[in-house]
Amino acid sequence: MNEAAPTNEVLDPVPAVFLYERQGSYIPRIAAVHDLCGYGKCSLGVAIPVLSAAGCDVCPVPTGIFSSHTAFPGWYMHDTAAILPEYLAAWKGIDVEVDAIYSGFLGAPEQVDIIRQLYREHPQALRVVDPVMADHGQVYPTYTPELCAAMADLAADADILMPNLTEAAIILGEPIGEEWAGTDISDEEAHRMVKALLAKGAKHVVLKGVRREGETLVRNFVGGQDMGIVEVSNEYLPYLLHGTGDVYASCVLGAIMAGQSLEEAVRFAGNFVHDAMIVSAAQPHFMERGVSFEPLLGQVSALLQS
Secondary structure, three states: OOOOOOOEEEOOOOOOOOOOOOOOOOOOEEEEEEEEEEEOOOOHHHHHHHHHHOOOEEEEEEEEEEEEOOOOOOOOEEEOOOOHHHHHHHHHHOOOOOOEEEEOOOOOOHHHHHHHHHHHHOOOOEEEEOOOOEEOOEEOOOOOHHHHHHHHHHHOOOOEEOOEHHHHHHHOOOOOHHHOOOOOOOHHHHHHHHHHHHHOOOOEEEEEEEOOOOOOEEEEEEEEOOOOEEEEEEEOOOOOOOOHHHHHHHHHHHHHHOOOOHHHHHHHHHHHHHHHHHHHOOOOOHHHHOOOOHHHHHHHHHHHHO
């Protein structure tokens, strides 16, 4: 359904990096550490269907319960930090094993300790961190400086770290707000940020959302400690939808768990989000409802056949 073919420019020689080997009929299990949002598709409301379509068993670890996403006025949030220790103790009591730990929005700094507990209990699991805390130079309203610092600390442990440019700046201790550099950055600056995030400890980085003045592309840069850097770009669509980052990250992980390489997974995720945004624009009140990905889930399932 892509109306414009994505540009995929290899900047350095990049070997194919496979982070998960799918074994026969085995269904991988993923602990999805995200919030649950009642209205406005994001977080667990996205991760569960997308990863399920990729043939994964999704086990939610709810970090908070929201009435709607925070772009709506008057939203309600319940922080689940107090219940999570017993929640996960019950998992341990029945010997739950997971193949990946995928975290996104967090409600409190203590929840980083919960994720680290999962890391200790499942040392072989793939660690995927989507550091959902900011965008467009601004921190989300529920995030305190302490929570941002805890998220930045967690980022160093990721096998795959997927920040947007604002989140990358926070992790690196660089300016945001009025001093934020914006999305119009050069290849050299994008490379610098990817390498700096890798130097902090992340094994692979997907830096999202470079958009330059006068261009009709959105550029994402992918790098790893075992690879060079590759750019994967898609057509820019002139509207923003809540939840596209969650769809993107879930597609990256779903494609990896289906046996795709990291570069293939990033390319698939960009194409899927592009197409889902076009589907969304045909829906009533689409700017409020979020990204409508449901009719395209067959594309995710098809990864299992490729």
